[in-house]
Amino acid sequence: MRGKWAAGITPRNFTWVVQDQLAVSERPGGFAPNHRRVRRQEEIIWLRVQGFTRVVSLLPSSHNLAAYDEGELTSSHFPFVPGGDQREILLELYKSLDEWIQAGERVLVHQEELGDRVMGVVAGYLYWSGRLPGGAQAIVAVEQLIGHQMGTQGRDLASQAVTLGTNAGGRRKAPPRGAGTGR
Numbered sequence: 375m376r377g378k379w380a381a382g383i384t385p386r387n388f389t390w391v392v393q394d395q396l397a398v399s400e401r402p403g404g405f406a407p408n409h410r411r412v413r414r415q416e417e418i419i420w421l422r423v424q425g426f427t428r429v430v431s432l433l434p435s436s437h438n439l440a441a442y443d444e445g446e447l448t449s450s451h452f453p454f455v456p457g458g459d460q461r462e463i464l465l466e467l468y469k470s471l472d473e474w475i476q477a478g479e480r481v482l483v484h485q486e487e488l489g490d491r492v493m494g495v496v497a498g499y500l501y502w503s504g505r506l507p508g509g510a511q512a513i514v515a516v517e518q519l520i521g522h523q524m525g526t527q528g529r530d531l532a533s534q535a536v537t538l539g540t541n542a543g544g545r546r547k548a549p550p551r552g553a554g555t556g557r
Contacts, residue, residue: 382420383413387488389519391496392505395475397482398492398520401438402429405486414438418445427479430467432491454491456527461534464495468502468538493520494528498535509536 385399402421403414418441421429429442432454442449452467454460474481485492497512499505506512513532517524524532 380419381423382418383416384420385417385482385484387520389488391500391516391519392475395480396471396496396499397426397480398488398496399482399484400487401431401433401484403438403441414441415445418442418447421445421447421482425480426482428474428481430471430481430483432483432485432495454485454495454531459534460531461538464498464502464531464535465538467495468499468535471499472503488520490525490528491531492528493517493524494531495535497524497528497532498538501532502535502538509533 385402388397388399390397402417403410428448430450431438432452434453434455436451439449439451452463483492493516497516500512501509506515509532513524
């Protein structure tokens, strides 16, 4: 591969949540009816070139996981299904994100599309990890980063994360110096 394509292409709706540490996007290759294998490969190349070390899929299915392995990107799967109590999986995901980021990994989190679920999950993480002092601030920050308002499903996920920090044994810690959100 030569020229500008050698560096791959940026995944759709790619946004940094914590600069150079944690980002979000829609599923590499596009969502279900528009998914394209070649685009997925180009986006995986871009992720590798940009130094991403892990892709976290929130899809209920295992779509793309084999493609990440083929593209030499470590992947983790935390399947989120619509509705219900997600606190157990949120706590497991947040602890893992903390470990990966503290180890210097560069992580991309995705779902089928960049919508409420991903927004709620990362807003909850920003609160749970101590990067932002409250759930409402985390929701507003994510809405500003993504560029649209979070709906009910995302707010429900973010509120479940808030209960982790106070009631379910989750931990809140002081953010690392210089930590914050950014594109």
